[in-house]
Amino acid sequence: MTFDYHEPRSLAEALALLDRYGDDAHLMAGGTATVLLMRQGLLRPGHVIGLRAIDDLRGITPTRDGGLRIGATATLRAVERSPEARMYSPALTDAFASVATVRIRNQAMVGGNLAHADPAQDPPPMLAALNATVSIRSSRGERSLPIDELAVDHFTTSLAHDEIITGVVLPPIEPGSRETYLKFLPKTADDYATVSVAATLRFAPDGTIAETRIVLGAVGPTPIRARRVEDALRGQPPSRVRDALELVPDEVDPIDDLRGSAAYKREMARVWTGRALARVTR
């Protein structure tokens, strides 16, 4: 397999390359997914555009309003180890620390992780539960997209071919918010999740649940927002969690694969959502 490798120094240069090569170009950040897909013959681009030399895409920085901006070429390991990210939410760094092994996390990058749209990945459910938006650039301009609208199917995003993810923006955490990320790994510590759950929750002063966001990984074609569970809990006391969990198996859409049958994963989605909610309500 042969291809031309480009390493633009600026975003403008990268966008120009994308426009020039169109469908024959493939963007690459850390390459952990791209190289595997190319080795398996699933991806055969004529031009690979490496993004790692673009300064504008780097960095993990608090925003002025108390949120966090993560650049597209921040490595997963950089997020995991970032004091700013840990300060923002320990659950965020937990989710990034759950990916594969340290060798992979040192290489893989946030933008690539999102663009790959693998429904079993760890960061996307947590970013979605934290209500992240994705910053996107093309030669046509700039736009922001709620992260739940990025992945549309297995390994498929709503990005146009001329667009580049430049980063992720996380809004300020509301006072009193609790967050958690749990990953069910029944075989080995080095695996994709059988099911994963990211949850955020905030109590109202009267002790009822003011707001919760629950996002499940590895149990559908994209990360799945358990909206019916969220709706059932809003304004309710935490004692209602047990009943609300019964809604979980119908919210998810898992497949039979090496990590379990669909029936088992549905049940495990219920169990692990319960465990995640127990952590954010206790």
Next chain:
Amino acid sequence: MTGVAERSASILDQPEYRVEGRDKVTGAARYAADVVMPGMLQAAYVTSPYAHARIVSIDVSAARALPGVRAVITGADTKPGRLGRRLQDWPILCWDRVLFIGDRVAAIAADTAAIADEAARLVEVEYEELPAVLDADAALAAGAPVLHPDAANYAFLGGTRAQRSHPNVQGQALHEHGDVEAGFRTSHKVYEHTFTLPRTHQAYIEPRATLVWLDGETVRVVTTNKAPFALRQHMSVALGVPEPRIVVDAGHIGGDFGGKGLSIDEFVLYHLARATGRPVRALTRYADDLQATNTRHAATITLRTGVDAEGRILAHTSRVLFDGGAYAAGKPVITLMPGDAMLTLAGYRVPAARVEATTVYTNQVPAGHARAPGQPQNAFAAESHIDLIARDLAIDPLEFRERNIVRHGDVDVTGKPWHGTDGPALLARLRTASRYGPSLARPNQVNWWGWGVALGVRHVGRGRASMVLRTLAGGRVELRTGVSDQGGGAHTLFQRIVAAELSIPLDRVAVSRGTTDAVLSDPGVGGSRVTPVQGSAALDAARKLNAKLAELGRSIDDASEIEVTGEAAQETHEASTYAYALRVTIDRETGSLKIDDATLVADVGKVINPVALRGQLEGGFIFGLGQAVMEELRVEDGRVVTANLGDYKLPTIADAPPLRIELITDHPGPGPFGAKSVGELANPAVGAAVANAVQDACGARVMSLPVTAEKIWAELPK
């Protein structure tokens, strides 16, 4: 003055430094894939997408026309060549039919691997799909497609192939001793259980690598094969080249675990080297290694055992059915079965038994040898069966084993008097060391934690070997061996044996490995052989040198040009026994299990390499743990779907629980200084120990490997 015995004892008591350690750590160690020859070409293969099909036509013209392609050959060029360790039934390239997904139909030699791969894609093969035999039972059906109709023409090395009851049988055997029917008639209770085991892979780190070139009349081979002299013989028969004209160079090997006794690339590379006049290399990708080499056999095992009212075994029958896949080529044993196919109730007193084992052809990836071939399957079945019987009789599973473990003079499942470990002593050590808690003190109570015990038995390796020891200047000696170290520490072992016996410092003993034209013939690594057989040859060489020095009245420091040949013929049938006690906790909502505590007691005889011995036992445990809880080479419609190490999961160190190891060293074995074997001692029994602990913890009984969380969850009392 220090006596010989004390001096040798002190050398062997010190932890060892690996003789090859520095080279491996610095990257200087040369592996087969590191060898580069001027003008070397790279090989690629065209493989079958069908489990069973007739080859209608092959068009290689587009591949031949690709710039950089130097040769494209098909089965028409290699016919009727077939390869194999005992039965040569695997075509070098297929010419009429393909028998599994991944079977090779054409081979390319090109300037680069990328060009070779591209050329492989340009070869057009027309197939006519045939009905496939996808499971072992189907293979034995009356109207099953016969996968090897020309079997009578296949070469069979060393002996004659036994008669078979069905043309799809690779090999079969029946053993019977005692009055089985009478045993069952007088039994208080008779139990029957069926267990199933998946295919697994040896999962060595280094994929296969092979380089072949012609040097005048000589065929030179650089390979990852662990038995170079055997490979030379296999190549000689398959290719019609006399053995002395084949030189095999097998240096450092990056892990083997039984898988690297079979080679498949050398044969086709010989044809490519002949066609091009250039060295040709094949580097296997891990995906190819997982899909198309020699896996551990999948098996279905039915055990039936009768016991008296006190739980003593009176009679036993078993039926073991192994899925051998498309070719039997990977099996070196004369019965064409995994080595320990017949050991279905190993380690117990069995007054009467009838054991039937069969290996069949199917249209699946071929099966061969893997660490303790046949034992993980049989040990899982037997040790689960024993536990189920004990529980039904309300006898504590460890106590049940104490009542039945074979003692000196007893007859075991082989029908022969036991010659090996003192079983009761072993179980007594296990009980104390593990702080085993009698689980039946809490009958019918689910505590979500529990104990599992399992027993394992492995023979001490047998065979013959020789190596040359000669004196060098300055009181040094050199041992020349044909053993390739696959990571087990063979060369370090030889160095320590020779130094201990000669009472000289370790750095005065050099161990060098030679190619097949430069050293005495060697049986290779495998069958738990290196320590007892090749180790004994090293000891014999040192003893002969000592005798020669005594005869000449010289010391090693002023000896000149003495050369002796050490020889060993280790034919003693001796067995080593080991046992596990594991404590597990079960997650009641998910079925996932955690091993809290593990104890292994192993009868190892004299310890020569203390660090490597411990490494073998710990590694064997983790290897067994992988097969116990996660490893499965899953095949769907003949296609391996776990075709990479992201899907074929192996345990990581984070998955390894604390392991307590107790060694029994006071029962000498037939190896040097009383050593036994440990390389295949620890892995087979782990699966049953886990399954038994799971049942003790939560009542769920899993009858197949791997014991996954979902299987446990499905069996949980609801």
